[in-house]
Amino acid sequence: MTRSLNRLMPVFATTAVFLAGFVLCSLAYPNFASLRVVMNLLTDNAFLGIVAVGMTFVIISGGIDLSVGSVIGFTTVFLALAIERWGVPPLAAFAIILIICAAFGAAMGAVIQYFELPPFIVTLAGMFLARGVSFLMSTESIPVDAALYSHLSDYAIRLSGGARLTVPAMIMLAVVGAGMVLLHLTRFGANVYALGGSRTATALMGINVARTTVLIYTLSSVLAGLSGIVFSLYTSSGYSLSAVGVELDAIAAVVIGGTLLSGGYGFVFGSFLGVLIQGLIQTYISFDGTLSSWWAKIATGLLLFAFIAFQQITLYMARRSRLRPAGVAQGVLQP
């Protein structure tokens, strides 16, 4: 009982930070504590939330995916060109781009697996490739005028006080929900954890490591593609410079959410909170209106540092308390 509570400790910490931050912001600005601000947090960070779910899988498996920001940029440009220039119906364009992204992710996963290359290098190559191709296709921002786009960006469930639950927010919440089920309740999810604990041991257990690895990167790229779709709805345009650096924001959200960068441990819900915390800081800064927006980066950096320190200390304490009664019993899957 205490052990499972201990495991949830980082997520509790993240939740506490988010709630405390929200309360403090509300004390400073009366208009802050409104449904509208909460809904804005969901809408404005939808694209980040979606990639953060994919990134959680990748990081729990002991990998990293630096290509997601570029994949978002590529997706927005592809959609804008497909819909506006090539006359593809929006829904068909969505399907095509998700297939392209899936193939792209599967290829990266396969290269990581079969050439035994570090994910860092492979996805870095993927990042340059996707960004380069989107620049090749267009350097200008292309507006999307399709009827479906204006319907989707206008559609929202109206709540009190001018708050609205928008389509991007709904998609993000659905992805977070689905991600939780996939990671915590399925065999694939269990394999992801196992892979992050130890690759060799996982292979010895008879789990298909190659298949799992390829699937993880496919999932991450598909979610990046979906995030790109949301991003293009969000701005109703395609631009090759969009979502630069989002991969790093996603990694930060995952780590703030309590996932171990070395793999084997983490929760989708934590990453979701990590995204909201970053959004909260940004909102605070624009409510203040006098602080430099670069303080958002500094605050995120401080939080990251605090959480990494926090994780290391909890790990150390957990290991010590486990070693004392059981002597040498070290679980294979424990980091």
Add this chain to the structure above:
Amino acid sequence: MNFKTLLLATALSGVAAGALLSAPAQAAELTIGFSQIGSESGWRAAETTVSKSEAKKRNINFKIADAQQKQENQIKAIRSFIAQGVDAIFLAPVVATGWDAVLKEAKEAQIPVVLLDRDIDPSGKELYLTAVTSDSVAEGKVAGQWLVKTVGSKPCNVVELQGTVGASVATNRKKGFEDGIAGASNVKIVRSQTGDFTRAKGKEVMESFIKAEGGGKNICAVYAHNDDMMVGAIQAMKEAGLKPGTDVLTVSIDAVPDIFKAMAAGEANATVELTPNMAGPAFDAIIAYKAKGTVPPKWIQTESKLYTQADNPKAIYESKKDLGY
């Protein structure tokens, strides 16, 4: 447990310190939020500085959100301005497209939006109150007219340093200058090449112009699409033994502090100002709109003012050098 609390407190400090220290907003007449693109150029930094001081003059509670060149940050900032219930929103859009959804939200919340410095795609015309921008064709025209007036009836060969190819500012400043000299058959553009708006490239291109025009003897005037290129060109002329400002006339656009320094030293003749004060006219439009319901014209054009050596360049340099250029 105590230790954990301590760590938690550290984690919180980023958010908390700011929240606790910030004083509540003073009671001002109007609260206006400004979504600024970033601080990518000296001119933009100056725009931010001038906007702040213009707001102070009018006792406006002014909130600036720097978007670090990202549209998503600008959209987020506008949404949170709406949530704060500001009286008006200023937007310097980083790109022309993709503003419809968030501007519709502002319109629904009955918050007027004013565009500064750049326009957005025509689809959203009814979504903003007015746009305050400069007219870059007019800037080029003022430069051309000054040159025609200065040379009189003497023949004059002009070399032109263009801005970045394809940039609308460069195209417009070229067209405006050509319009300005159109009536004078004695003034001719003999060479025109891009200097990419940079000092280094301006110098390089000017060096090749000087070589191509017999050591610069045939050049009567230089026209540069911005002051930075002109500063580079002045250096190239001095290195080639020419006297810029006397042997060769110079006229450029932007009015950055360094060109006033050159003018004070007699090495540059004229510059046309791209004013960093876009917010001033926007504030006035909003104040009139809020007080009397006066709807401003859809386009408020800022003045393209000409400065020459007669305008006390030294004093202007002193007044401009701390704006952040």
